[in-house]
Amino acid sequence: MEGDALSIGRLPEEIIRLAPGTPLRDGLDRIVSGHTGALIVLGTSDALQAISTGGFVIDVPFTAPQLRELAKMDGAIVLSDNADRIVAAGVHLSPDASLPTGETGTRHRSAERVARQVGLPVVTVSASMSTISLFTGGSRIVVPRPDELVARANQALAAIGVHRERLTASLTRLNGLELHDAVTLRDVAHVGQRFEMTNRLAGEASTYVSALGVDGRLPALQLRDLVDDLTPLSSLIQRDYVCEGAETMPFAGLTQLDDQDLFDIVLVGRRLGFPADLHLDSPIRPRGLRLLASVPRLPAGVSARLVAAFDGLPGLAAASDADLMAVEGVTEPLAHAVRDSLAHVAGTPPTP
Structure with missing residues (x-):
C-alpha cells in the first residue's frame, strides 16, 4: 500500500506529535540516522496486551537516546499514551493474520494489522528506505521530511495569497454595488465562494504548519497575516445578507460542498440560504453593517x-x-x- 499524502482533514493528531522539535521525532530521527528499523506502538490497552508476548517492561521516562538504543533490539517498543514514557521493549506482537494488509514488508504488515486490531497508532522506521510511517486504523501516512513540509506550506501560502487577492477584488466590487443598490444574488454567491476557497487553503496550510512543529513559526506568522481578518469580515457579510426570518447567512453550509460543487454558483447560492425561486440576477439588499x-x-x-x-x-x-x-x-x-x-x-x- 502506498503511503498517503497529507491533505485537508486527513492529518491525524499523532502527526503533530511526530513534528520536528518534539522528543519523539528526535528519537525517530536518531533511528533513521543509525540505519536501523523500528516498530513503535503509541499507547497501551488490554487489546494490545492480548496480542503481546515476550519482551520486558521498562516504564521509564522517555528520552530520544534510549529510544534509539532500544530500536537496536528485535521486537516492538511500546510507549505510553502521551509518549512521555517507554513502557516496554522487545515485545513480540501477534496480530490477527486474517486482517487485510497491502504492505509487503514484515514490519509494515505487522504495524498495519496491529493498528487495525487494537486501534492504537503505530509508527515504523524503515531501515532500507530511511522513512518514518504512521499507521492509524486502516491508513498509512509516510511522515514527510521537514523540507517537504516547508515546500508544501509555501505552496499553500502562495495559493492563499492569490485567492485572497481575488476575494479582496470581489469585496471592492461589492462595495460599489452596495452603495448603488445594485447587488445581485450572483455577487453575494461569488463572495461566499471566495471566502470558502480561501478558508480551505488556509486549513491545508495550517495542516502543514502544525506538522512542521518548531520549524513552522515563520509560515505560521505568514498564514496569520493572510487570514486573521477573515472571520470578522465573513461574519459581517453574513449579517449583512441574512435572509428574512434567519439570524445569519450560513457560510458554514459551503463547507459541505466538494471542490467541484463549490464552482456551481447556483448551488452556492442555495447553500447560503437564499430561496430556490431567486435567480442569480435577483437583486439583494445589504443591511450595511460591513x-x-x-x-x-x-x-x-x-x-x-x-x-x-x-x-x-x-x-x-x-x-x-x-x-x-x-x-x-x-x-x-x-x-x-x-x-x-x-x-x-x-x-x-x-x-x-
Whole structure:
C-alpha cells in the first residue's frame, strides 16, 4: 500500500506529535540516522496486551537516546499514551493474520494489522528506505521530511495569497454595488465562494504548519497575516445578507460542498440560504453593517441604529450630517466620519 499524502482533514493528531522539535521525532530521527528499523506502538490497552508476548517492561521516562538504543533490539517498543514514557521493549506482537494488509514488508504488515486490531497508532522506521510511517486504523501516512513540509506550506501560502487577492477584488466590487443598490444574488454567491476557497487553503496550510512543529513559526506568522481578518469580515457579510426570518447567512453550509460543487454558483447560492425561486440576477439588499464597520470609532450599537433608520446604504450615503445626527448616539464628528467613509468607498467627495 502506498503511503498517503497529507491533505485537508486527513492529518491525524499523532502527526503533530511526530513534528520536528518534539522528543519523539528526535528519537525517530536518531533511528533513521543509525540505519536501523523500528516498530513503535503509541499507547497501551488490554487489546494490545492480548496480542503481546515476550519482551520486558521498562516504564521509564522517555528520552530520544534510549529510544534509539532500544530500536537496536528485535521486537516492538511500546510507549505510553502521551509518549512521555517507554513502557516496554522487545515485545513480540501477534496480530490477527486474517486482517487485510497491502504492505509487503514484515514490519509494515505487522504495524498495519496491529493498528487495525487494537486501534492504537503505530509508527515504523524503515531501515532500507530511511522513512518514518504512521499507521492509524486502516491508513498509512509516510511522515514527510521537514523540507517537504516547508515546500508544501509555501505552496499553500502562495495559493492563499492569490485567492485572497481575488476575494479582496470581489469585496471592492461589492462595495460599489452596495452603495448603488445594485447587488445581485450572483455577487453575494461569488463572495461566499471566495471566502470558502480561501478558508480551505488556509486549513491545508495550517495542516502543514502544525506538522512542521518548531520549524513552522515563520509560515505560521505568514498564514496569520493572510487570514486573521477573515472571520470578522465573513461574519459581517453574513449579517449583512441574512435572509428574512434567519439570524445569519450560513457560510458554514459551503463547507459541505466538494471542490467541484463549490464552482456551481447556483448551488452556492442555495447553500447560503437564499430561496430556490431567486435567480442569480435577483437583486439583494445589504443591511450595511460591513461598510459601517470601517468607520473609525463608530460603536456597533450606533451602526445598528443607523441601519434601522435608513433604507439601505444608498439612503445612508445620501444622508446629510443633520439626518445622521438625528439617530441616537451619532455626534457631529461621527456623522462626518460616516459620510467621509462612505464617500471614500464610492470614490466621490462627500456632499456638503
